[in-house]
Amino acid sequence: MTEQRRNHPRLPVTGTTFIELLSARAGENESAKMITCNTVDVSRNGLQVILSEELTVGAILQIGVDLPNAPGTLYLAGEVRWCLPSNDALHPWLAGFQILNAEDTDIKTWAAMIAIMGG
Numbered sequence: 001m002t003e004q005r006r007n008h009p010r011l012p013v014t015g016t017t018f019i020e021l022l023s024a025r026a027g028e029n030e031s032a033k034m035i036t037c038n039t040v041d042v043s044r045n046g047l048q049v050i051l052s053e054e055l056t057v058g059a060i061l062q063i064g065v066d067l068p069n070a071p072g073t074l075y076l077a078g079e080v081r082w083c084l085p086s087n088d089a090l091h092p093w094l095a096g097f098q099i100l101n102a103e104d105t106d107i108k109t110w111a112a113m114i115a116i117m118g119g
Helices: 107-117
Strands: 016-022 033-042 046-051 060-066 074-085 093-100
Antiparallel strands (some): 016 060
């Protein structure tokens, strides 16, 4: 998590983020398990969120991010790189995601938006 290991600068951007913890299975009545949280900062390759529950490090999850001035929700795939307790009673966890270059995601729009913001 040290700044020296980062390839791209982090930008302090707050945006609503949706994380799919469990996908809905085809043919079953169970719906997907989603949580809503907020970004703390973003970069070309990642984002940090503050949230209400602990995430499993190494999990690859679907993420939807509403950034300021973005044309709508950006859908991404990300790997949980770390998850640590925060000092916020309502949102007791901080997690860092590495954004994956996955097909059928908005990775190109994400990169363009981060570049416009100065990242």
